[in-house]
Amino acid sequence: MKKALTIAGSDTCGGAGIQADLKTFSALGVYGMSVITAVTAQNTQGVFGVLDVTTEIIEKQIKAIFEDIEVDAVKIGMVSMIDTIKTIAEGLKTYQPKNVVLDPVMISKSGYDLLNKEAKETLINELIPLATLITPNIPEAEVISNIKIKTVEDMEQSAKIIYDMGVKNVLVKGGHLELEEKEAIDILYDGQTFNYYKAPIINTQNTHGTGCTLSSAIASYLALEKDMKEAVRLAKLYITMAIEQAFSIGKGVGPTHHFFDLYKKAGLMQ
Numbered sequence: 001m002k003k004a005l006t007i008a009g010s011d012t013c014g015g016a017g018i019q020a021d022l023k024t025f026s027a028l029g030v031y032g033m034s035v036i037t038a039v040t041a042q043n044t045q046g047v048f049g050v051l052d053v054t055t056e057i058i059e060k061q062i063k064a065i066f067e068d069i070e071v072d073a074v075k076i077g078m079v080s081m082i083d084t085i086k087t088i089a090e091g092l093k094t095y096q097p098k099n100v101v102l103d104p105v106m107i108s109k110s111g112y113d114l115l116n117k118e119a120k121e122t123l124i125n126e127l128i129p130l131a132t133l134i135t136p137n138i139p140e141a142e143v144i145s146n147i148k149i150k151t152v153e154d155m156e157q158s159a160k161i162i163y164d165m166g167v168k169n170v171l172v173k174g175g176h177l178e179l180e181e182k183e184a185i186d187i188l189y190d191g192q193t194f195n196y197y198k199a200p201i202i203n204t205q206n207t208h209g210t211g212c213t214l215s216s217a218i219a220s221y222l223a224l225e226k227d228m229k230e231a232v233r234l235a236k237l238y239i240t241m242a243i244e245q246a247f248s249i250g251k252g253v254g255p256t257h258h259f260f261d262l263y264k265k266a267g268l269m270q
Ligand SMILES: Nc1ncnc2c1ncn2[C@@H]1O[C@H](COP(=O)(O)OP(=O)(O)O)[C@@H](O)[C@H]1O
Pocket: 136, 137, 138, 173, 174, 175, 176, 184, 185, 186, 199, 200, 201, 202, 203, 204, 207, 209, 210, 211, 212, 214, 236, 239, 240, 243
């Protein structure tokens, strides 16, 4: 069985973070493992507190996995602090996993800073060059590339700037872009060509964890030995269905749904 590791924060309400990643791995038939970087107290209405895990324990979690188990893909989510990022970067350099999908989580949908402001430069300098793929949403791509993004052409320019920071592939996600066509368009850049992944915008307020779900679905498909374009194509189908099936569980933004049978019927499972 293929095995994927998520290095990310815990989301109490199960819609994003470690919980979303593990649900996605399982739904796609990949064995999931976790290194927890931070514990958040959050629900569908907001984030109410964060406890960062010590670097000593993060280092031990990474070592415990890699010294024992072969890892086919790594997904990185909330990394929170400078020292956390440095510890993860050291781990990646030591163990050199094949596929590293970096979701540069910065701010939750409810507006809470999940990455300390001063840690941004460390994420760019230390983690981006070690990633096989980075998956910023529009606000994250704006921060990393330092340009404003209003159009698909801006997304392409941002992808090129981020690519030049040393990552092998860039996927700029367009969920936050308001286009006339009413499409959710994501753009993959591999240093040579752009590939476009489009889906109709689904009219729902339940989009908690969309970014986590997409990046862990890509990591799953890379673990299953799909090439990058195919992994992103399949993951885009997965996230679109997971948003279509999203439902309310509380008073605010509900989570994506990982509906095993649906994916099986759609032929998305191995
Ligand atoms: N309302 C929606 N309908 C369809 N796809 C969506 C919708 N919102 C987001 N997506 C897709 O979900 C994925 C994650 O989207 P995005 O919102 O851009 O990232 P994040 O969750 O990190 O903020 C992307 O593939 C995006 O195109």
